[in-house]
Amino acid sequence: MAVEPMKKLNSQVNTITDLINNYDRTIFKVMLSTAFILYFCYIFCFTQPTGESSENYSKSNSIVATTDLRHIVFGIASSVDSWKNRHPYIDLWWRPNQTRGVVFLDRAPTDNETWPDTSPPFQISGDTSKFKDYDHHAMPFAIRMIRVISETYNMNFTNVRWFVMADDDTVLFIENLVEVLQRYDHRKYYYIGGLSECVGQNWWHSFRMAFGGAGYAMSYPLVKDLSKMLDGCIMRYPYLYGSDHILQSCISELGGALTRLPGFHQFDLHGDISGFLSSHPPAPVLSFHHIDSLDPIFPNKTRDAALRHLMKAEKADHSRILQQTVCYNHNNNLSFSISWGYSIHVYEKLHAPGYLHMPIQTFQPWNGFGNPPFMFNVRPASDDPCEAPHVFYFKNVERTNTLDHITTNYIRNAARGLLSCANNSADSISQIVVFSPIQPFKLEEGKRECCTVTEKNSNVTEIEIRSCLDGEASEWSSISSS
DSSP states (O other), X not given: OOHHHHHHHHHHHHXXXXXXXXXXXXXXXXXXHHXXXXXXXXXXXXXXXXXXXXXXXXXXXXXXXXXXXXXXXXXXXXXXXXXXXXXXXXXXXXXXXXXXXEEEESSOOOTTSOOOXXXXXXXXXXXXXXXXXXXXXXXXXXXXXXXXXXXXXXXXXXXXXEEXXXXXXXXXXXXXXXXXXXXXXXXXXXXXXXXXXXXXXXXHSOTTSOOXXXXXXXXXXXXXXXXXXXXHHHHXXXXXXXXXXXXXXXXXXXXXXXXXXXXXXXXXXXXXXXHHHTTOOSSOOOEEOOGGGBOOSSTTSXXXXXXXXXXXXXXXXXXXXXXXXXXXXXXTTEEEEEETTTEEEEESSOOOHHHHTSOEEOEEESSSOOSSOBXXXXXXXXXXXXXXXXXXXXXXXXXXXXXXXXXXXXXEOSOOOSOOSTTOOOTTOOEEXXXXXXXXXXXXXXXXXXXXXXXXXXXXXXXXXXXXXXXXXXXXXXXXXX
């Protein structure tokens, strides 16, 4: 009699089990479908560009289309009077029909003031009379200069990712600039520039400010929002020194901050900067400024001719220009410090790399205050034959598609005029030939290159620049302990 109830109970249990299994499968299908829907919503809704650009982006939200020169617009602050003497500095890097931008002038050129075809187009700055009661700035034309930003934006250039602002005596290294900007997401707020070389200048103005003469880059979204509030912001800062400090204050109001890059060179220095250029920091060279306050960077040349000479090397290999490499001739106890495309210093003693990375102070600070005066370590110029280098300057460069290297030649400008150090004189060397790889130098990999020295004869030394071998970073330690 108990069998029937048990059968009924088992049947009910099986029915319930089937219902649960069917329910689980249904829930699973619903969850799976929901997951697919959410995934595709994410792909189509959240990985698209958020700015003005309509370019395609990858599913991982990383930029597919690499930033190049056509994505950059240059705004250059100038005046008719200064342009007459300074336009050769802009012509060094401006590329007609490739670079985009405008020179802003204080007035229209007269009929007898011709405008070179090699220069950017010009625009007359807007009227700033409404700011008369707010202009207590020590820098003349500070308001006109900062409004170059909004006036450039309002010209409605298309397909813009970056705005780069500069003065009419700013020399830009645009290949390096483009490659540096490729590292940053132009859809976010970016304000990229450099400080002064002098502690006093940074203290007097701001350690959080990009010094405008060196040039600075701002991403499109930042300039878009900045342009909306710039005029009102100018009125809130009537007593700041100049345009670059006003700009930094306005960007702070928007929540932005400076991204510092050491390759922007304000050159708040006086005199001979060869000591600095011969020990350039490990960073891509992005700009030079204050050219008229400095000695020509090559001997026996005008400022303009010296810069054009440097640009010959930059054109051959922009990635290595001024990059420092240190190597040694063990047999003769000689140290070689190479600033590619500019100079080679030869020392009659084996010096540690860290010592050679410090610039020789051949220059003076912009002003007399600030202790220490510079934002970097320096070593004094010396008449000690073991400390003073033999100096060789860049002469020419050869790059051919049939070779796997670039050849640069460096010649002695003048005799050192000192006794030898420990009887291992380098006086006989008159020429140094450097072979460097044709492949670009990847400084972002975080390591300088190495080199090998070969004596071709008593007058000519050859140096091969190359990637460092495993463990070669410890070369100096093995030298110093031997």
